[in-house]
Amino acid sequence: EAVPARKRDVHPRHKARIPRPSALFGPPSHSTSHPMKRFIPFVSGPPLVAVIRLHGVIASGAKPGTLNDATLAPLIEKAFRKGKPKAVALLINSPGGSPVQSSLIAARIRGLAEEHDIPVHAFVEDVAASGGYWLACAGDHIWLDDSSITGSIGVISASFGFDKLMAHHGIDRRVHTAGKDKSMLDPFRPEREEDVTRLKDLQRQIHDSFIAHVKARRGSRLTGDDLFTGEIWVGQGAVDLGLADGIAHVQPK
Numbered sequence: 001e002a003v004p005a006r007k008r009d010v011h012p013r014h015k016a017r018i019p020r021p022s023a024l025f026g027p028p029s030h031s032t033s034h035p036m037k038r039f040i041p042f043v044s045g046p047p048l049v050a051v052i053r054l055h056g057v058i059a060s061g062a063k064p065g066t067l068n069d070a071t072l073a074p075l076i077e078k079a080f081r082k083g084k085p086k087a088v089a090l091l092i093n094s095p096g097g098s099p100v101q102s103s104l105i106a107a108r109i110r111g112l113a114e115e116h117d118i119p120v121h122a123f124v125e126d127v128a129a130s131g132g133y134w135l136a137c138a139g140d141h142i143w144l145d146d147s148s149i150t151g152s153i154g155v156i157s158a159s160f161g162f163d164k165l166m167a168h169h170g171i172d173r174r175v176h177t178a179g180k181d182k183s184m185l186d187p188f189r190p191e192r193e194e195d196v197t198r199l200k201d202l203q204r205q206i207h208d209s210f211i212a213h214v215k216a217r218r219g220s221r222l223t224g225d226d227l228f229t230g231e232i233w234v235g236q237g238a239v240d241l242g243l244a245d246g247i248a249h250v251q252p253k
Helices: 069-081 099-116 131-136 163-168 193-221 236-240
Strands: 002-008 049-055 087-094 120-129 141-144 149-151 232-234 246-252
Touching (some): 049 069, 069 099, 087 099, 087 131, 099 120, 099 193, 120 131, 131 149, 141 246, 232 236, 236 246
Parallel strands (some): 049 087, 087 120, 120 149
Antiparallel strands (some): 002 246, 149 232
């Protein structure tokens, strides 16, 4: 069991107003419910807050340590439905990954939160960057550690080019396609300008979706002028820009 404890206020002269339903946080796991210590008919127990741990790279598939909607769906559903929780806490430690899986997980959390009228608090541990920040924005409030890294609101694609290496060793590349763009960005041939233009257009579409999600969730709390360049921020710097709401931890009671 644990309660969210404030480590430092957002502003020195004002108390950080963390919405608290006298919440009790369960023991670590993907999704937890308050353990039953006693059963007394007609006597209510303490308020329950379910905890969802979102730790790892965001990617499809069943590889251990990855986060995706298919794996997390039953855990998220359980967190919102079991025991009538007063709130849900997301414990996030993710550098990001798939934009689609980030969107699906966040959409599932928001849908259940609205369906059951349950507030969601996101607590960032080491990092919630890129897709990890997309998940954090599923929370109604975002809380950081002084050293938490967050932001990285952008899209990246990286690869290598082997065409010169192959030419040096006298290796020919033989590819036959139906459709002139089927081998777009082939790393074994010289990079084509039209391929790069097409890639940047695809990245722009994903980036626009990311920006729209952040603006929709953070709204007027965003105060920075240039938050969507892919830059990262640490702790209070992210709070000052409205990317998070304060410095706070989930601590055992």
